[in-house]
Amino acid sequence: MPTDPEVWDVAVVGAGPAGAIAGLILARAGRRVLLVDRRRFPRDKACGDALIPDALALLARYGLLARVEAKAARWTVGTVYGPYRMSVDIDTDLLTIRRAVLDAELVAAATEAGATLVQGMVTEIDDAGESGTTLRLAGGGELRARLACIATGANVSLLERCGMLERPAPSAVAIRTYVHSDHPLDRLVVSFDRHILPGYGWIFPMGGGTFNVGCGVVTGTATPDTDLRAMLGVFLDAFPLGRALVRAEARREAVRGALLRYGLTGARPHGGGAVFAVGEAVGSTYPLTGEGIGKAMETAAIGASLADAALRAGTTTPLAAYSERLARELRPKYAGYEAAQRWIAVPGLADALFWRARHRPRLRAAFSGMLNETVEPSRVISPRGLLRALLA
Ligand SMILES: Cc1cc2nc3c(=O)[nH]c(=O)nc-3n(C[C@H](O)[C@H](O)[C@H](O)COP(=O)(O)OP(=O)(O)OC[C@H]3O[C@@H](n4cnc5c(N)ncnc54)[C@H](O)[C@@H]3O)c2cc1C
Structure with missing residues (x-):
């Protein structure tokens, strides 16, 4: 890896939740981090603005929950309605906060940790592997970094230029x-x-x-x-x-x-050299409900820890484990949502299930457990799980 002091340790492209958390973790580890976003913060992002338990757990893990909660509204019930309006109440812990506010807060936390934020649109990344990366900016100008992290959300043009895009179409x-x-x-x-x-x-x-x-x-x-x-x-x-x-x-x-972009699909998380991608760029959003902030930040935490290991080792080799880590640690959590996405339109099924859950505290608790990530989703939303739920 280049040792030139003018070369950033990591350039993170995109300062949404994924990019901000990657930047924060690496800056806290003492790395020289440049966060580049094409928009000026605070910036809006079309979103439902809901933080589900996975997001709250991650924010708590990095000591950010209190500052986010101070600007958010807190709720303890989510109600899901089936096609014929049978509903089930799910006990949980949720925050709602405008994305302009949340994302500005996360970027502020990253810069307080030492990351540098600049406004700019990155149009290209040259990945020279162990020799580092060169990022080109719209309107001219370039910068160099030992590693580059693509955190551009559902905008896939950089993934495509880096040969990491597997499916151009959004989910x-x-x-x-x-x-x-x-x-x-x-x-x-x-x-x-x-x-x-x-x-x-x-x-x-x-x-x-x-x-x-x-x-x-x-x-x-x-x-x-x-x-x-x-x-x-x-x-x-x-x-x-x-x-x-x-x-x-x-x-x-x-x-x-x-x-x-759903289901941890659509892009290779590691480009093979010094470039890796996090967040919605690697399809981190949940199918069915479209909740994605928590998992975007989780992919960023895994990617950032491997990037830190790579910088410590002076080689990009640790990044080779990234795709496998995502598959092992996060992939199973998507399975239940994928199945539910397929079955939600089956006439009567969701309503029957929700009706059942109203009368079966254990089934309701299983739904809560799925959202709160204390119950394996495939135990609830699988052919066996559904049969058990409907017949037991
Ligand atoms: C309508 C809607 C409702 C949703 N509701 C919810 C919800 O309630 N809860 C939930 O958890 N999730 C929700 N999601 C999903 C959630 O918005 C995403 O999962 C989340 O924003 C992903 O975060 P990210 O950091 O990966 O990407 P983003 O938040 O999209 O951030 C990407 C950043 O990259 C920047 N960027 C892009 N290209 C470049 C470039 N070339 N150079 C420099 N900067 C660049 C962008 O300006 C942006 O700031 C919703 C999505 C939609 C569309």
Whole structure:
């Protein structure tokens, strides 16, 4: 690896949750970290703004939970509705916080730890392996780093240029708006209402009478006629809670959308040399619900620890273990969500399951355990698990 003092230890491209956490961990390890983002912070990001237990656990692990929680709203129940509106309440621990606020907080934590943040659009990364990397910026200029970390979310152009992209198409697309309404709601709601299937919708209270409301659809099931704005309208009209929210609505903010990449698929996490990717760039978002902030940060934590090991060893060799580490430590957590994604549209199945869960505390506890990551998802959402749940 180059020893030139002008060469950064790690250049992290993208300062969303994945990039910020990778930068924070490496800076805390004493590495010279450059965080490059094309946007100026604080910046908005289309999102449901919900932090589920995996995200809270990671923030706690790095001592960031209290500062995030201070700017967030806390909720202890999530309610999931099936296509025919049978619902199940899941006891859990959730925060909602606008992404402009969350991401700025995480970037601030990374810079406080010693990372340097610059605004710039990286257009190319040359990976010279043990000789390091060269990053080119839009508008001219380049910089060098021993290692480069791609944390560009669902924007895959750098992955493609580095030969790491395996599937250009995103997994899903989703939109959200903020509705300001007097309607009371004390929980996060996700709905697979039959009027919008194969799409899904959500209503997440942000506190103070603001609700993050949105819908999404898996790209494989979308047709050229799929119109997400129309779907959001149908959702708010057909779903009783949506109607109630709109009836008491004072105003609505602009609709914004973004792509999602699911299931730890779509890209090679390690380019083979000095470049690795973290977060949604490696498809870290969960299928079915589209929750991805927690897992984006978890991939970043694993990638950053291996990058630190590589810098310590003076060779990129430790990064070779990255893909396998992701597969071993995180892959099983996606299995239940993938299966549920396939089965949610099976007529009556989800509603029957949710009805059952209302009367079976153990099944409800299993759903909570799946969300809270204390129960292996495949134990709940598998042919055997479903049979057990429906017949026991
Ligand atoms: C509508 C919607 C709702 C969602 N709801 C939730 C939810 O409620 N909870 C949840 O956990 N997840 C949710 N997700 C998923 C979540 O948004 C992602 O999983 C998460 O943002 C991934 O984080 P990341 O850091 O990998 O990428 P991002 O947050 O997308 O950050 C990538 C960063 O890279 C920068 N960048 C991109 N290209 C370049 C470049 N070439 N040069 C420099 N900078 C670049 C971007 O400006 C951006 O700041 C939702 C997604 C959508 C679309």
